Amino acid sequence: EVQLVESGGGLVQPGGSLRLSCAASGFTFSTYSLNWVRQAPGKGLEWLSYISYGGGATHYGDSVKGRFTISRDDAKNSLFLQMNSLRAADTAVYFCARVVRGSGSYIDYWGQGMLVTVSS
Amino acid sequence: DIQMTQSPSTLSASLGDRVTISCRASQSITSRLAWYQQKPRKAPKLLIYEASTLESGVPSRFSGSGSGTEFTLTISGLQPDDFATYYCQQYNTYPYSFGQGTKLELK
Numbered sequence: 001e002v003q004l005v006e007s008g009g010g011l012v013q014p015g016g017s018l019r020l021s022c023a024a025s026g027f028t029f030s031t032y033s034l035n036w037v038r039q040a041p042g043k044g045l046e047w048l049s050y051i052s053y054g055g056g057a058t059h060y061g062d063s064v065k066g067r068f069t070i071s072r073d074d075a076k077n078s079l080f081l082q083m084n085s086l087r088a089a090d091t092a093v094y095f096c097a098r099v100v101r102g103s104g105s106y107i108d109y110w111g112q113g114m115l116v117t118v119s120s
Numbered sequence: 121d122i123q124m125t126q127s128p129s130t131l132s133a134s135l136g137d138r139v140t141i142s143c144r145a146s147q148s149i150t151s152r153l154a155w156y157q158q159k160p161r162k163a164p165k166l167l168i169y170e171a172s173t174l175e176s177g178v179p180s181r182f183s184g185s186g187s188g189t190e191f192t193l194t195i196s197g198l199q200p201d202d203f204a205t206y207y208c209q210q211y212n213t214y215p216y217s218f219g220q221g222t223k224l225e226l227k
Contacts, residue, residue: 035216044221045156045164045207050214059214062121095163104170105211106154110163 002026004096004111011117016086022079022096022111030054030074033099035107036081038092046092049081050099063089086118122146122210126219132227137198141222143191143208151187152212158221159204167206168193195224 008020022034036048049070050059058070069082079096093113100108123146133139143153151171156164166175168184171191181196195202203226208219 037218045158045209045218047209047216047218050216059216061215100169105152105216106166106169106209107156107164108166108175110165112163 002098002109004098004109006094006096006111006114009094009114009116011119012086013120014087014118016118017082017084018086018116020081020083020094020096020114020116022081024077024079024096024098027098029077032101033105034070034072034079035097035099036068036070036079037095037097037107037110038090039095039113040089040092043092048094050105051079083116086116088118090116091118092116121215122149122213122217124208124210124217124219126206126208126222128222129220130223130225132225133198134227135198135200138194138196139198139224141193141206141208141224143186143193143219145189145191145210148188149210149212152210153184153186153191154209154211155182155184155193156207156209157202157204158207164207198224 003025005023012018033052051070067085071080095113096111097107098109125144127142153171155168158164172184183194205221205223
């Protein structure tokens with residue numbers, strides 16, 4: 001069974017940093033690309049970032065480019081999101097998500113989400 | 121960046137109804153569009169990819185159509201489990217983007 005479990009969320013002050021982790025199991029992690037997606041309270045989904053299998057390619061949404069960094073550790077079956085210069089607008093539930101293999105790049109599995117609150 | 125616009129934002133319907141949700145892209149995304157269903161406090165669930173291909177295990181009352189910039193999600197014969205929020209997502213061009221969502225409510 002495919003499982004994605006986020007951790008590392010919590011309360012952080014504006015301007016601070018946080019590193020989210022996503023532990024994967026139930027599939028060959030190293031052969032899949034991955035995304036981060038977030039959802040502010042009561043709002044819709046916002047695509048944040050992508051990392052290819054092998055880690056050679058990354059992409060970011062405009063709202064986080066230059067502040068957030070996606071990375072992966074295939075030896076530990078883990079995905080990360082380093083978040084710097086956090087703002088109140090970054091308050092959201094953060095989902096890690098697996099990208100389907102092959103020609104498509106849509107998400108086929110999601111984690112349960114992790115809440116990040118940016119507040120003083 | 122590609123903007124995705126869904127309509128309506130809220131849709132009220134009854135059990136057994138046939139409903140349609142629209143999704144428009146600000147530029148062509150060919151058929152690289154997915155639909156997701158999300159229930160409160162849950163992760164989204166993939167319903168349809170490549171605009172019209174039903175994900176395995178998804179009931180056949182869900183269907184998708186469209187290409188280019190205009191897409192629709194149709195649910196034929198609403199069931200109690202279908203009342204949720206639906207999102208379209210383009211995966212043609214980075215940065216990928218979602219529509220703002222359509223909340224399907226019980227009338």
